[in-house]
Amino acid sequence: MPTDLLTEPTAAIDPLFAEAWQRGLDNLQPSPSELAHGLELHRNLTVCEHYGFLPLAWSPAAVAARETGSDGASYVDFERRQHFLRTVGFTETPAAKQEFFGALETAGVHGIVLPVNDYGEALADAVQRIAAFRHLCLSFPERLFQTGDAAGIERAQVTRSTALIFSLSGMPVFGQGDMTDPHQLLEWVDTWYAMGVRFMHLGYNRRNLFADGCTELNDGGLSDLGRDLVAKMNEVGMIIDLPHSSRNTALETAKISAQPVIASHVGVREVHEGPRCKSDEELKAIAATGGYVGIYSVPSLLGENADLNLMLRHVAHALKVVGPEHVVIGTDVGHNGRSPGPMQRVGGNWRRVIAGGWNEHKPRVDGGSGHLGGSLAWTNKPLITVGLVKLGLSDEAIAQMHFGNLRRVLGAAARKG
Numbered sequence: 001m002p003t004d005l006l007t008e009p010t011a012a013i014d015p016l017f018a019e020a021w022q023r024g025l026d027n028l029q030p031s032p033s034e035l036a037h038g039l040e041l042h043r044n045l046t047v048c049e050h051y052g053f054l055p056l057a058w059s060p061a062a063v064a065a066r067e068t069g070s071d072g073a074s075y076v077d078f079e080r081r082q083h084f085l086r087t088v089g090f091t092e093t094p095a096a097k098q099e100f101f102g103a104l105e106t107a108g109v110h111g112i113v114l115p116v117n118d119y120g121e122a123l124a125d126a127v128q129r130i131a132a133f134r135h136l137c138l139s140f141p142e143r144l145f146q147t148g149d150a151a152g153i154e155r156a157q158v159t160r161s162t163a164l165i166f167s168l169s170g171m172p173v174f175g176q177g178d179m180t181d182p183h184q185l186l187e188w189v190d191t192w193y194a195m196g197v198r199f200m201h202l203g204y205n206r207r208n209l210f211a212d213g214c215t216e217l218n219d220g221g222l223s224d225l226g227r228d229l230v231a232k233m234n235e236v237g238m239i240i241d242l243p244h245s246s247r248n249t250a251l252e253t254a255k256i257s258a259q260p261v262i263a264s265h266v267g268v269r270e271v272h273e274g275p276r277c278k279s280d281e282e283l284k285a286i287a288a289t290g291g292y293v294g295i296y297s298v299p300s301l302l303g304e305n306a307d308l309n310l311m312l313r314h315v316a317h318a319l320k321v322v323g324p325e326h327v328v329i330g331t332d333v334g335h336n337g338r339s340p341g342p343m344q345r346v347g348g349n350w351r352r353v354i355a356g357g358w359n360e361h362k363p364r365v366d367g368g369s370g371h372l373g374g375s376l377a378w379t380n381k382p383l384i385t386v387g388l389v390k391l392g393l394s395d396e397a398i399a400q401m402h403f404g405n406l407r408r409v410l411g412a413a414a415r416k417g
Contacts, residue, residue: 001108038386053334059089294330
């Protein structure tokens with residue numbers, strides 16, 4: 001976070017992020033003392049993004065791939081290649097590099113729990129994304145590095161860099177293992193752990209081999225294979241993440257897991273009746289394991305006319321139910337760099353594909369403000385800390401939410417032996 005924000009909280013912001021910053025201030029309307037104290041806290045504390053994305057930028061290669069990808073080729077293959085190019089592409093141009101590191105500095109994060117796949121796709125998707133992130137770490141070792149524990153994040157805070165911890169959005173079930181032998185499929189948990197994955201969902205929205213997701217109309221909870229997966233993850237030391245899981249899946253997993261479980265990027269049902277919002281019962285069950293819930297900042301998942309204040313209402317309710325020792329921030333967004341010009345839409349029924357199995361029987365709402373220019377922009381993370389100050393939280397509670405809870409859970413789930 002730029003040091004002069006403490007004295008010039010608006011003028012010091014890079015023009016790329018200034019519009020969103022001003023909207024955040026207008027939305028939050030902190031007092032001068034709340035703003036100054038919140039920004040100082042954000043600068044001095046160890047701050048983690050408990051589930052979010054690295055900034056993406058448009059490189060010449062990514063733009064060229066998008067143009068050639070508009071010829072009706074497989075959207076899944078196109079999206080995989082596009083993400084790879086947009087992840088590594090900022091290294092190609094000075095402007096993109098400046099935007100990438102400018103977004104990281106403005107957000108002021110020392111650790112990011114980073115998804116390495118979407119929607120439980122094939123093995124190649126996760127491997128290619130891990131390769132892209134590893135490439136960044138090798139290209140900028142003083143600014144980015146991969147870690148598997150809390151000590152790495154503490155080191156990043158000291159060196160003013162950013163540590164990445166990998167998360168798997170549901171184990172890819174296509175193209176891996178011998179499906180006549182479920183145990184061979186479970187053995188991939190060891191492989192993902194060896195590649196640095198420390199968090200994994202049981203599934204993404206819809207029903208899979210292991211469990212029901214949050215958009216299924218019929219909620220059967222865990223399958224027998226899902227119970228085996230919980231036991232395997234406990235054995236390996238991989239943290240079970242339940243943001244896209246159904247109510248019964250979450251409650252059953254919390255009951256049988258021998259280690260803390262989390263829901264890293266969700267809302268709360270008392271504020272918004274959305275598929276990705278957890279009930280008080282689920283919040284309490286997750287907290288009882290020693291885990292935590294992370295509140296997201298996705299406009300379409302927070303409720304109508306979503307803004308920073310609505311997100312903080314979700315945070316406030318979670319705090320009321322389970323306390324700051326079990327609440328974190330997991331925005332589920334990142335800084336998506338501005339496109340160099342009008343972009344042609346690629347693919348046919350692209351929305352159905354990219355929705356990752358979203359169930360049309362459980363629609364989302366129009367959330368309002370976007371991530372680039374709105375109050376919920378990822379680069380406004382220091383203003384979330386200001387918002388926590390406005391909620392009346394102590395410095396110790398805010399420190400716990402920003403890193404202490406993650407440190408506890410990582411330590412409790414560390415692989416034994």
